[in-house]
Amino acid sequence: MSDAGYDHAAVERRWQAAWDDADVYRTSDDVENPTYVLGMYPYPSGKLHMGHVRNYTITDAYARYxxxxxxxxLHPMGWDAFGLPAENAAKERDTNPRDWTVDCIDTMRDQMSAMGFGYDWDRELATCNPEYYQWNQWLFTRFHEEDLVERRDAEVNWCPECETVLADEQVEGDDELCWRCDTPVETRELEQWFLKITEYADELLEDIDDLEGWPNSVRQMQRNWIGRQYGAEVDFDISGHGDVTAFTTRLDTIHGATFFALAPDHPISEQVAEDDEDVRHFIEHEADPEGDEPNGVATDLTATNPATGEEIPVYVADFVLSDVGTGALMAVPGHDERDHAFAEKMGEAIVPVVAPEPAEGEEPESPDVSEAAFTDDGVLVNSGEYDGTASAAARERLTEDIDSAEEATQYQLRDWGISRQRYWGTPIPVVHCHDDCGAVMVPEEDLPVELPEFINTTGNPLDAAEEWKQTTCPACGGEATRETDTMDTFVDSSWYFLRYVSPDLEDAPFDRERANDWMPVDQYVGGIEHAVMHLLYSRFFTKVLADHEGLEHREPFTNLLAQGMVQLEGEKMSKSVGNTVSPQRIVEEYGADTARLFMMQAAQPERDFDWSEEGVRSTNAFLGRLKEMVETYVDESPTGEDDAVASYVDAEIDATVALASAEYDDLTFNRALRETQDLTRTLRQYADYTEPHAETYERGLSAVVRLLAPVAPHLAEELYETLGHDEFVVDAPWPTATVDRDYVQKRRRLVTNTREDVRDIIDVAGIDDPQTIEVVIAPDWKYDALEIAIESDAPNLIGELMQESHIREQGDAAADYGQDLQAEREALEVTLGPAEEYDALEAAAWLLEREFEADVAVVTAEEVDDSVLKNAAPGRPAIEIEE
Structure with missing residues (x-):
């Protein structure tokens, strides 16, 4: 029981049971007005943390709204249940990953239910269940049929602690650490399975422009990861090895190429290393592609520059990567910072061949590149017949003139290596025939290939599962061995949102018709850490399924929200730091509604915010006061008049509903909740000031309860019932108001500014006991003058105002006001008209009367003399106060 008398535990237990009994959150398969709201499903670690609570409160609130x-x-939940942490936990505890994972899922499901999240649990899925991962295997087979799967030797990232391959995205930081265990990652060459995502590189890149509901930062991260570059490929003749192709985006600088560089694992580098001890030592012991400085070693080779015919030295350099471009590059130190640093280190020439664009009629002047490269486009110098040609035009001419040069496009994106040497993942549905069949797909009728019993061993437990591993070849019937690699868990999450539409379907991964009805996901919410991997892979899968499985949509998520972190004293909550706050403790002490409401009102969903115990207590007290207000209204049945004060409150109810609804649409819950709490405060002030009009007051309380229902659903149900409603608030209609949002904001600004002006006058004048407060509306001509000033771009505003006879007739008053408008011209705002201002302030006069215990009068310009009117302006009425 809280201090305010709010027994949250009883309320939350009661309504959670009622929702379960009524099957409130079950979603029909056949719908006419579908909205798909989804939070990124969690890894079942065993306990919810505050990041989970925030993420899933966002989706739950929006789904309820x-x-x-x-x-x-459709608002489902499932579990990203495969992965190395469960396997490691099982090894440490001498259990198996399945039991560990199932226990964690059970715990987290109970915690989610305690938070009041409104999921359709009939659609729950766990990626570790064969009923799910058989469709990973089926999709792998379909991708293979469409030539989107390849097996090849590849240099891979290897974590020696986890004993598994990592995707590039799973190697973190300058120190190249494993994203799971922070162990330094090594490089190995293994035969791996790849999904050919590069086949969709162009579409993945170009369609980013259409993702208008995604954060710009996420869209840019995807563009950068795909990394498309337009340029040219050109051959350099390497002595004794023939032509070697280099890719460059700056063919206009080829006359400044003073050396040539090869990647350490380029075939020519490896051949040279066989006879050159220095090169071999560099490749094996010194090359560091992630080093702070470019490093390399000279060879005895030369390369012939196809533009100049000059022979230039060849280096093996660690800043050249075999999987970027062609693994070979022409180095132009005068116009590339990295090449410049290397040339300085090795004593190679640095020649400028592009100069800044000269002024008209002047000759280009070679830039000084002794200290730094000139990297901009310009005009060519020191380039023979191309001197004076603009960079862009020179690139075109050189591509035409150099025999080997061809336009080319390169990508940073690489095919997706999905092989993982671990147990707890989807078995890749391939067998390796001992005879001549090679790698053979497991037939569809034999899927799923289920995991065998877990063997607690070092390395990959599937290698130790001899009975499971030995099988027969589906093609020839001979002896064969199962593939012991499992799939990267990002395969699981690349299509799980489709499985929710038909989770029990037995003959396909998803029901095509239902998927076409529900997809794409209308609102997706998750962490920024998934901005590249998960989202890019999901987009890739969706496009493939659109091409080959009849999915009508080529993008999975219409709107994306990347929620901010929950921090404590400025630091991200983390077990390793020891600054976590337990959601379970908060629920037990203050209630789920308090936790949810505090999180949603603390900041916009995209922003980080600091957890505050004081803020939690304040939120809990607010809910207790609201409960008391509703119960008092029901017990006392007020019989106040439908007067000007009630009219003001009615207008505030409409305003709050209009503004809060717009904020809910935008997922700016903190602003919607601020509006709701302000209305609650107005209702409390109304009841303190006078006996409220029952219909107005009940309408206000009902609006507050429904506006809070998405965020604080348990108490909202309790109070909605207290107000006499038989239906669940979750099924209640959202409150509506037909008011102009712009008008509402102007009216509120007027009332707020007027109240602040009264306070300032009383404070500055030292008035202890004001008896009367007179609020004077400005004369009509000032509103006309303001409108002219806002619309005018004339340099002499006063002159333009004086062209209007009814303004000119005001004489010195018009001139003075015109000077004021001229001085504030950039900050002028449209206000209400004089009649609207009068009505708004007349309705709000009770707020001043209540605050200052004084008589308040709102008067028009016609009722006062000119000495008062000179201080009255549109939106800022004159104020006269007497003691």
Whole structure:
């Protein structure tokens, strides 16, 4: 029981049971107005943390809002249940990953239910269940049929601690650490399975422009990861080895190429290393592609520059990467910072061949590149017949003139290596025939290939599962061995959102018709850490399924929100730091509604915010006061008049509903909740000031309860019932108001500014006991003058105002006001008209009367003399106060 008398535990238990009994959150398969709301499903670590609570409160609140607005909402939950942490935990505890994972899922499901999250649990999935991962295997086979799967030797990232391959995205930081265990990652060459995502590189890149509901930062991260570059490929003749192709985006600088560089694992580098001890030592012991400085070693080779015919030295250099471009590059130190640093280190020439664009009629002047490279486009110098040619035009001419040069496009994106040497993942559905069949796909009728019993061993437990591993070849019937690699868990999450639409379907991964009805996901919420890997792979899968499985949509997520972190004293909550706050403790002490409401009102969802115990207590007290207000209204049945004060409160109810609804649409819950709390405060002030009009007061309380229902659903149900409603608030209609949002904001600004002006006058004048407060509306001509000033771009504003006879007739008053407008011209804002201002302030006069215990009068310009009117302006009425 809280100090405010709010027994959250009893309320939350009661309504969670009621929702379960009524099967409130079950979603029909056949819908007419579908809205798909989804939070990125969690890894079942065993306990919810505050990041989970924030993420899933966002999706739950939005799903509830859309449902109350009349949509049929799909809001499911599942578990990203495969992965190395469970396997490591099982090894440490001498259990098996399945039991560990299932226990964690059970715990987290209970915690989610305690938070009041409104999931359709009938659609729950766990990627470790054969009923799910058989479709990973089926999709792998379909991708293979469409030539989107390849097996080849590749240099891979290897974590010696986890004993598994890591994707590039799973290697973190300058120190190249494993994303799971922070062990330094090594490089190995292994035969791996790849999904050919590069086949979709162009579409993945170009369609980013259409993702208008995604954060710009995420879209840019995807563009950068795909990394498309337009340029040219050109051959350099390497002595004794023939032509070697280099890719460059700056063919206009080829006359400044003073050396040539090869990647350490380029075939020519490896051949040279056989006879050159220095090169071999560099490749084996010194090359560091992630080093702070470019490093390399000279060879005895030369390369012939195809533009100049000159022979230039060849280096093996660690800043050249075999999987970027062609693994070979022409180095132009005058116009590339990295090449410049290397040339300085090795004593190679640095020649400028591009100069800044000269002024008209002047000759280009070679830049000084002794200290730094000139990297901009310009005009060519020191380039023979191309001197004076602009960079872009020179690139075109050189591509035409050099025999080996061809336009080319390169990508940073590489095919997706999905092989993992571990147990707890989807078995790759391939067998390796001992005879001549090679790698053979497991037939569809034999899927799923289920995991065998877990063997607690070092390395990959599937290698130790001899009975499971030995099988027969589906093609020839001979002896064969199962593939012991499992799939990267990002395969699981690349299509799970499709499985939710038909989780029990037995003959396909998803029901095509239902998927086409529900997809794409209308609102997706998750952490920024998945901005590249998960989202890019999901987009890739969706496009493949659109091409080959009849999916009508080529993008999976219409709107994306990347929620911020929950921090404590400025630091991200983390077990390793020891600054976590337990959601379970907060629920037990203050209630789920308090935790949810505090999180949603603390900051916009995209922003980080600091956890505050004081803020939690304040939120809990607010809910207790609201409960007391509703119960008092029901017990006392007020019989106040439908007067000007009630009219003001009615207008505030409409304003709050209009503004809060717009904020819910934008997922700016903190602003919607601020509006709701302000209305609650107004209702409390109303009840303190006078006996409220029952219909107005009940309407206000009902609006507050429904506006809070998406975020604080348990108490909202309790109070909605207290107000006499038989239906669940989750099924109640969202409150509506037909008011102009712009008008509402102007009216509120007027009232707020007027109240602040009264306070300032009383404070500055030292008035202890004001008896009367007179609020004077400005004369009509000032509103006309303001409108002219806002619309005018004339340099002499006063002159333009004086062209209007009714303004000119005001004489010195018009001139003075015109000077004021001229001085504030950039900050002028449209206000309400004089009649609207009068009505708004007349309705709000009770707020001043209540605050200052004084008589308040709102008067028009016609009722006062000119000495008062000179201080009255549109939006800032004159104020006269008497003691």
């Amino acid at each position: 859309r449902r109350m607005s009349g949509d049929e909402v």
